[in-house]
Amino acid sequence: MKKLTRDEKIAYKMTLPFVILILILVVLLLVSNVINSFKDPIDRSFTFQNYINCFTDPVVGRAMWNTVIWVLGSVLGQLSLGLFVALLLNQSTKGQVVFRSLILILPWATLDIVAGVMWKWMYNDMYGVLNDILVKMHLINNYIPWLATENMAMLAVIIANIWKGFSLSGMFFLAGLQTIPTQLYEAAEIDGAGVFARFWKITIPLLKPVIKTTLMLTTIWTINYFPLIYIMTGGGPGYGTETLVTYIYKLGFKFLDFNKSAALSNILFVIIFLIANAFLKNISKEEAI
């Protein structure tokens, strides 16, 4: 191995303490989870039972399916709304700061719990403002019991999550758009390309790296995002909005089954790891070309 240069020595001195600390902590916490997941809740002996319980528990299956819907709906909604807002903001010259504050910053700065209770109240079947407005606009005839049936509750939490989370994609896309040189658009316009042609032929291809990273981050964050569902429905009605994270929380802190909770945590971690890995491989493969 080559001798370390002076710069390298300084750099290692600055970075390694923190990196090692983080790694020790991760390993410590993960190992603690792994040990717990193989412990019998009663006599503390070694067992696979917690994992078997996870795979035979119908709620776990339901929670996995719910997580898929929750992630698909939220991510698609957040990315498309984020892109739309970013395109509009990028076009605007005057008042961008004001619009940015109202559209992007406001939902982002709202506390998780505040966003949760705010939407819960808007979804109230009797006094909720959402039903009132929809009826007044003649979009629906009867009040919808938003949080009372399983499917509507899932739709409701996804809408709330799109509101809470789209601004992050919006900011990523906005910054991505600002790196695209305007001459490209002008040249295309002179060649007679319309708005949509310019969007599909210039914006999307040039934005593709940003879109991929955003997709990855949003997917992982949405799988992990817990407070909104916890506040709005608590996973109900029934298990209609129970996702893996809310169920892990319930297992550990409501049913006090720490070992099964740890087992499910590990399963979830493996899933997230595989997803992140697939994304990263795809992203680095593209960059290599």
Next chain:
Amino acid sequence: MKRTQRKKLQRTITYILLVFLSIIITFPFLWLVLTAFKTYPDIYSYPLKYFNFSPTLEHFKKIAEMNFWKYFKNSIIVGTGTMIFSILLGILPAYAFARYNFRGKGLLLSSVLLFQMFPMVIFLVPIFKLLKNIGLLNTYMGLVFSYLPFTTPISIMFMRTFFIKIPKALEEAAKIDGCNFWQAFTKIILPVTLPGIASVGIYAFLFSWSELLYSMSFLTSKAKQTIPTFLSLFVGQYQTRWGPLFAGSVLATLPPLIVFMFFQKFFISGLVSGSVKE
């Protein structure tokens, strides 16, 4: 249609859509604020009252009686701690990642970000046990400690982007003038990056300001709890006390909102170059 005309039309449509979106996006929050100023008969009135009600401060008085400002103070303590330690822990790694090229840089950088992959709930029980073992359960220090693995990586990525922007020549000039590393760092680099560092601090502060799961699990005594826990007390399984809940929500959201708007330029640039250009 002429090109200038088309441009004008396009601009008009853009602004119409922007105004329309602003209304839709801000409406939920506006509704929250309006509800916070309604008496209970007005909150539960049918048909709904939009603007035709006489505002009241009763809910704000109610939460003040319930020690809201004490929870507010607790939140500020935890937030300040998280902010200071995220910056202190992150600043040197961030500088090194920005300034030097070294073997294994990419690997180290990605291992810093490892914690971003984990849902916080996975570590709830292990961190609970860890804090209990080292006697930090139900202390502000313990809660701050539990936040740092999640906030510091972001603060490293943010600060790194701000350090990258400083020309190396600036530092070298200082060294030629006889400054040592620390003098150059504190006198030349820190002042230039201060807005960026401030925005990182605010990010960490708001992370802890908003965080519910860990704060309600690790701060077990009532006297120490933070705003999100306080607010969650009003949410019942069968009945929710909307009035005080919303009054507290308004007071809890306004400070971060104002600060965020003020610093948005730095957030957006830091956020983006930190996560997108990697």
